[in-house]
Amino acid sequence: VQAVKAVVVASNRGPLSFGLDDQGRPVATGSGGGLAGTLHPLLAGSGATWVAASMNEADRLASEQGLMTEEGLRIITLEPDERIYRQAYDVVSNAALWFCHHHLFDLSRRPRFDHRWAEAWGSYRELNEMFAEAIAQEAAPEAVVLVQDYHLALTGRMLADRRPDLRTVHFTHTPFGDPSALRVLPSRFARELLDGMAGFGATGFHTARWEAAFRSCFSDPELTGGVRSPGPPRTFVSPLGPDPAALATEAAAEAVERARAELATTVGDRSLMLRVDRVELSKNLIRGFLAFEELLQRHPEWRERVVFLALAYASREGLAEYLSYRSEMEHVVDRINEAWGTGSWTPIVLDVADNRDRSVAALRRYDVLLVNPVRDGMNLVAKEGPLINERDGVLVLSREAGAVDELASVSTVVNPFDLVETADAMHSALAMDAAVRAQRAAALRERVAARTAADWLDDQIAQAQPPS
Amino acid sequence: VQAVKAVVVASNRGPLSFGLDDQGRPVATGSGGGLAGTLHPLLAGSGATWVAASMNEADRLASEQGLMTEEGLRIITLEPDERIYRQAYDVVSNAALWFCHHHLFDLSRRPRFDHRWAEAWGSYRELNEMFAEAIAQEAAPEAVVLVQDYHLALTGRMLADRRPDLRTVHFTHTPFGDPSALRVLPSRFARELLDGMAGFGATGFHTARWEAAFRSCFSDPELTGGVRSPGPPRTFVSPLGPDPAALATEAAAEAVERARAELATTVGDRSLMLRVDRVELSKNLIRGFLAFEELLQRHPEWRERVVFLALAYASREGLAEYLSYRSEMEHVVDRINEAWGTGSWTPIVLDVADNRDRSVAALRRYDVLLVNPVRDGMNLVAKEGPLINERDGVLVLSREAGAVDELASVSTVVNPFDLVETADAMHSALAMDAAVRAQRAAALRERVAARTAADWLDDQIAQAQPPS
Numbered sequence: 001v002q003a004v005k006a007v008v009v010a011s012n013r014g015p016l017s018f019g020l021d022d023q024g025r026p027v028a029t030g031s032g033g034g035l036a037g038t039l040h041p042l043l044a045g046s047g048a049t050w051v052a053a054s055m056n057e058a059d060r061l062a063s064e065q066g067l068m069t070e071e072g073l074r075i076i077t078l079e080p081d082e083r084i085y086r087q088a089y090d091v092v093s094n095a096a097l098w099f100c101h102h103h104l105f106d107l108s109r110r111p112r113f114d115h116r117w118a119e120a121w122g123s124y125r126e127l128n129e130m131f132a133e134a135i136a137q138e139a140a141p142e143a144v145v146l147v148q149d150y151h152l153a154l155t156g157r158m159l160a161d162r163r164p165d166l167r168t169v170h171f172t173h174t175p176f177g178d179p180s181a182l183r184v185l186p187s188r189f190a191r192e193l194l195d196g197m198a199g200f201g202a203t204g205f206h207t208a209r210w211e212a213a214f215r216s217c218f219s220d221p222e223l224t225g226g227v228r229s230p231g232p233p234r235t236f237v238s239p240l241g242p243d244p245a246a247l248a249t250e251a252a253a254e255a256v257e258r259a260r261a262e263l264a265t266t267v268g269d270r271s272l273m274l275r276v277d278r279v280e281l282s283k284n285l286i287r288g289f290l291a292f293e294e295l296l297q298r299h300p301e302w303r304e305r306v307v308f309l310a311l312a313y314a315s316r317e318g319l320a321e322y323l324s325y326r327s328e329m330e331h332v333v334d335r336i337n338e339a340w341g342t343g344s345w346t347p348i349v350l351d352v353a354d355n356r357d358r359s360v361a362a363l364r365r366y367d368v369l370l371v372n373p374v375r376d377g378m379n380l381v382a383k384e385g386p387l388i389n390e391r392d393g394v395l396v397l398s399r400e401a402g403a404v405d406e407l408a409s410v411s412t413v414v415n416p417f418d419l420v421e422t423a424d425a426m427h428s429a430l431a432m433d434a435a436v437r438a439q440r441a442a443a444l445r446e447r448v449a450a451r452t453a454a455d456w457l458d459d460q461i462a463q464a465q466p467p468s
Numbered sequence: 469v470q471a472v473k474a475v476v477v478a479s480n481r482g483p484l485s486f487g488l489d490d491q492g493r494p495v496a497t498g499s500g501g502g503l504a505g506t507l508h509p510l511l512a513g514s515g516a517t518w519v520a521a522s523m524n525e526a527d528r529l530a531s532e533q534g535l536m537t538e539e540g541l542r543i544i545t546l547e548p549d550e551r552i553y554r555q556a557y558d559v560v561s562n563a564a565l566w567f568c569h570h571h572l573f574d575l576s577r578r579p580r581f582d583h584r585w586a587e588a589w590g591s592y593r594e595l596n597e598m599f600a601e602a603i604a605q606e607a608a609p610e611a612v613v614l615v616q617d618y619h620l621a622l623t624g625r626m627l628a629d630r631r632p633d634l635r636t637v638h639f640t641h642t643p644f645g646d647p648s649a650l651r652v653l654p655s656r657f658a659r660e661l662l663d664g665m666a667g668f669g670a671t672g673f674h675t676a677r678w679e680a681a682f683r684s685c686f687s688d689p690e691l692t693g694g695v696r697s698p699g700p701p702r703t704f705v706s707p708l709g710p711d712p713a714a715l716a717t718e719a720a721a722e723a724v725e726r727a728r729a730e731l732a733t734t735v736g737d738r739s740l741m742l743r744v745d746r747v748e749l750s751k752n753l754i755r756g757f758l759a760f761e762e763l764l765q766r767h768p769e770w771r772e773r774v775v776f777l778a779l780a781y782a783s784r785e786g787l788a789e790y791l792s793y794r795s796e797m798e799h800v801v802d803r804i805n806e807a808w809g810t811g812s813w814t815p816i817v818l819d820v821a822d823n824r825d826r827s828v829a830a831l832r833r834y835d836v837l838l839v840n841p842v843r844d845g846m847n848l849v850a851k852e853g854p855l856i857n858e859r860d861g862v863l864v865l866s867r868e869a870g871a872v873d874e875l876a877s878v879s880t881v882v883n884p885f886d887l888v889e890t891a892d893a894m895h896s897a898l899a900m901d902a903a904v905r906a907q908r909a910a911a912l913r914e915r916v917a918a919r920t921a922a923d924w925l926d927d928q929i930a931q932a933q934p935p936s
Contacts, residue, residue, distance in 0.1 A: 103648065106574035107842050107885075108749035108793060114762060114887045180571065180646055183868070186886040222867065281576035294582060325576060374575050399690065400651070417575075418654040419582045 007048040007461065008139045010131050010155065011148035012089065014052025014075060015040040018062040026062035035148055035173055041246055042457050045072035051134050053078045053085065053127070076138060078130050087123035089151065095319055097150045100181050101174040102282045102375045113186050121189050125154060128196070132158035139166055144464040147200070149173045154192065157199030157228070160467035167464035170200040171238075174377040175402065176210040179220045191226040194218065198229040201465035204236045206378040206402040211235050229468060238459035239406055241451040242384045251360050251388040259361035266349065267365070271306040271430055274366035276359045276381050278315035279326050279352065284372045284398070284416050285312055286329050289348060291372075293336050294423035296347065304345045306430060309362060313354035366393045368429040371401060372416045378402040382411075383448045392441035394429035396422070406451070410444040475516040475929065476607045478599050478623065479616035480557065482520025482543060483508040486530040494530035503616055503641055509714055510925050513540035519602050521546045521553065521595070544606060546598050555591035557619065563787055565618045568649050569642040570750045570843045581654050589657050593622060596664070600626035607634055612932040615668070617641045622660065625667030625696070628935035635932035638668040639706075642845040643870065644678040647688045659694040662686065666701040669933035674846040674870040679703050702936065706927035707874055709919040710852045719828050719856040727829035734817065735833070739774040739898055742834035744827045744849050746783035747794050747820065752840045752866070752884050753780055754797050757816060759840075761804050762891035764815065772813045774898060777830060781822035834861045836897040839869060840884045846870040850879075851916045860909035862897035864890070874919070878912040
C-alpha cells in the first residue's frame with residue numbers, strides 16, 4: 001500500500017462494530033463484515049481518515065463514550081438522526097438501490113414509488129450531504145478521497161461543488177443495473193444518482209460488465225437529463241480479492257481447527273458440497289437446493305454419498321421479502337430431506353447461525369463449492385474458498401457473479417436459473433478425476449492469489465483525481 | 469395492401485375463434501382478439517394462406533366439422549397433441565417467453581428451469597416444427613411467409629433449412645428482452661431461440677428500442693454460441709396502428725351507442741378517467757390505482773369530481789401469478805373505494821367483464837386515458853382511444869410502451885413505477901385547459917391516423933426476403 005496518510009475513506013459501515021452487553025453497555029464485536037472487514041486491515045495504522053455512520057444504538061453509545069477510536073486510524077463517526085438513517089439505509093439503499101443493481105425487483109408488483117418513498121430519497125440525499133460535509137471539512141488540500149458503495153453515490157457531485165481540489169473515487173461493490181433497471185427509479189432521482197456518481201474524479205467496478213452497464217446508462221437521455229458532466233464519466237475496473245496471508249492465518253486458528261474436527265464427524269467419508277452465504281435474495285439459495293434435488297434424481301449414484309452443507313446466516317430480516325425467502329428456503333430444505341433422506345443420511349444440512357470459524361473450517365474441507373448467485377458484484381467466497389481449501393475442491397460458479405470474469409477457465413460455470421445445468425455441473429464436479437481436480441485447484445489458487453486486496457486499494461488511490 | 473396471393477401468414481391463434489354452446493357444439497365467436505383480430509380484416513378475401521393452431525376443444529371440433537373455413541382465405545388449422553400444445557403455449561410461450569420479453573420475472577424466485585421445463589421446451593420446438601412443416605408444404609415457390617410473434621420464433625431456422633427459396637419475415641408483437649433477460653433462459657434454449665429468429669430473412673419490431681434489444685443479444689457470446697448467422701440478422705421497425713375506418717364503423721354501432729348512454733348515467737357530470745386492459749401483469753393496473761389514490765391525497769380538488777373506470781377483463785387465469793395479481797388488484801380497489809368513497813361517489817369502478825362494446829363506448833367518452841404498462845410491445849389502446857374519443861381526452865402514457873416512440877410529444881408521458889409522477893400527470897391531464905386539450909387531441913389523432921394496419925402489413929411484405 002502506498003502512503004495513505006492524506007487519504008480519506010468513506011463508507012456506510014465503519015471499521016469498528018459494537019453490540020450491547022446484557023447491561024446495555026456497548027462492547028466491541030470486532031471488525032464489521034464485508035467491505036469494512038476488507039478495508040480495515042489495509043488501513044490499520046496508516047494514519048488515514050475513515051468517515052462512517054453510526055448504524056445502531058450500540059454504535060451511538062460507543063461513539064458517545066469515545067470507544068470509536070483506534071491507534072493509527074482517524075475515525076470520524078457521523079450521528080444521523082434515526083429516522084433519516086432508517087429511510088436512507090433501509091428504504092433507499094437496501095430496499096431500492098440494492099434491488100435495482102441486482103435486478104431483483106418483481107416488476108409487476110414492486111417497487112411502488114409513492115410520496116413516502118420520495119421523502120425517503122430526501123433522507124438519502126441528506127445522509128449523503130452529511131458525509132460530504134464531513135469529508136469537505138476534514139480532508140487536507142488535494143487529498144485522496146475513496147468513497148465506497150451505493151449508499152454514498154451522491155457525494156461525488158456534492159464534493160465536486162464543495163471541494164473541487166480533492167481527488168475523488170467512488171467504488172461500487174455491487175453489480176451496476178442495466179439502463180432498463182435504472183429506468184425503474186423515479187426519473188429525477190435516477191438522474192440525481194448518475195449525476196452524483198459523475199461528480200467523482202473516477203468511478204470503479206469489480207468487472208468490465210458492471211462498468212459497461214454504468215456507462216451505457218449515460219447513453220439513455222431519460223437517465224441523463226440532469227447530469228452535468230460533458231461526456232461519460234471516467235471509469236475503471238479493479239477486481240477485489242482476499243488477502244491471502246491474513247486468510248491463511250485465520251484458517252489456522254485453533255477455533256477453526258476445532259470446527260474442522262466437528263465437521264469431519266458430520267460429513268464422515270461422504271463428499272461435501274458447500275455453500276457459504278448470507279440469506280440474501282441475490283444468492284440464489286433456493287435454486288441451489290432444487291438443483292441438488294435434480295442431481296439426486298438424475299444421478300442416483302450420489303444418494304447417500306454426498307452432503308450439501310449450507311452455511312446461510314440471516315440477513316436484512318427487517319425486510320418482508322427476506323423473511324419470506326428464508327421461510328420458503330427452510331421449507332424447501334425440509335421437503336427435500338424428507339423426500340430423499342435415510343436413517344443415516346441427511347442430504348442437506350442447513351445452518352443459519354453466523355459462525356465465521358465454522359465457515360472457514362468448511363471452506364478448508366469442501367469437495368465442491370457452490371456459488372450460484374443470480375447477480376453478484378464480485379463474490380469473495382468464490383475466491384476465499386479456493387485459497388484455503390485442502391481437498392482440491394471444485395468451484396461451481398454462476399456466470400452472473402463478478403468473479404467469473406477472472407475464474408471462468410478454472411471453474412465450472414453455470415447459468416444460475418437453470419437447475420438442470422446446475423445439477424449436471426454438480427455431478428461433473430463431484431465425479432471429477434483426482435488428477436484433473438488437483439490441476440484445476442492449483443490453477444484456481446494461482447489465479448486468485450494473483451490479485452490481493454492491497455492491489456485493489458492501490459488501484460483506487462492511483463485512479464483518484466479531481467472531478468472533470 | 470399489395471397483392472398477397474402468394475402470401476402465407478402463420479400465427480398461434482387463427483382468424484376464426486369458436487366456443488361451445490350448451491349442447492357442446494362449436495359456435496363461431498367472431499375474430500380472435502389481438503393480433504389475429506388485426507390481421508383478419510387485412511387478409512379477408514385476399515386469397516392468402518393462414519396457418520394457425522387449434523387452441524382448445526371448440527377449435528378442434530370446429531376444425532373437424534369443416535367450420536374453419538372462410539371464402540377468400542385458405543385457413544390451415546394444425547391439430548397438435550393436447551399435451552404438446554399446453555407445454556408449448558402455457559409453459560414456454562406464456563409463462564417464460566412472455567415474462568422474459570416483458571422483464572416480469574421475480575428473479576430471486578422465478579423462473580426455475582428444471583427437467584420438466586426442458587421437456588416443455590421440446591414441445592415448443594415440436595409445435596414450431598409442425599408449423600414449419602405445414603408452411604414448407606403449402607407455400608408456393610418463393611412465396612412470402614409472414615410469421616407472427618414469439619410463439620413461433622424457431623420456425624425461421626426450420627424454414628431456412630427446408631425451403632430456402634421462401635421469403636420469410638418474423639414480426640415480434642411483444643417487446644424484446646434485454647440481453648440480461650435472455651441470459652435467464654437456459655443457454656442452449658436461448659441460443660436456439662436466437663438462431664431460430666436469425667433464420668428468417670428479416671425480423672421486425674414495433675419500435676427501435678425492441679429492435680436494439682434484439683440486436684444487442686447478438687453481441688453477447690453466451691447467447692450466440694450456436695447461432696449460425698454470420699452477423700446480426702436483418703431487422704426492421706414497423707409500428708402497428710389501428711385501421712381508422714374499421715374503428716369508426718365499430719364506434720358507431722348501435723350496441724356501442726347504448727353502452728355510451730349507460731355510461732353517461734354512471735359518470736354524470738364528473739370527469740372520466742379510463743383504462744382498458746387485460747388483467748395482465750405487464751399492464752400495471754395496481755400501480756395505476758395507487759397513483760389515483762396519490763392524486764386524491766395530493767390534489768383534494770378532484771375528490772368527488774372524477775371517476776376512474778377500469779375495464780379490465782380476465783386473462784391467463786390458468787397461471788397462479790395472474791390469479792393472485794387479480795385478487796390483489798381487487799383488494800386495492802376495494803380499499804381505496806372504502807377509504808375515499810362517499811354516499812354519492814365511488815372513486816374507482818372496476819369492471820372485469822369482457823365487453824368490447826362497452827370498451828369502445830368508454831373510449832369515445834373519456835377525459836383522460838391511462839395507459840401505464842411496465843413494458844409493452846406497442847399498446848393499441850393508446851392509439852384506438854385518441855382516434856374515436858369525442859371529448860379531446862388526454863392520453864397519459866407510459867414511457868415503457870412501444871407507442872411512446874410515436875406519441876411522446878402529443879401525450880403526457882410517465883414512468884410507470886413512479887406513483888407520484890403518475891398522480892401529477894393525472895392532475896395535469898384533468899386540469900388541462902380546453903383549448904390546449906383540443907389542440908393536443910387533434911395532433912394526437914393526426915399522428916395515430918398517419919400509420920394504419922395496412923401500412924404495417926405492407927412493410928412486412930416489402931421486407932420479406934430469403935434467409936441470409
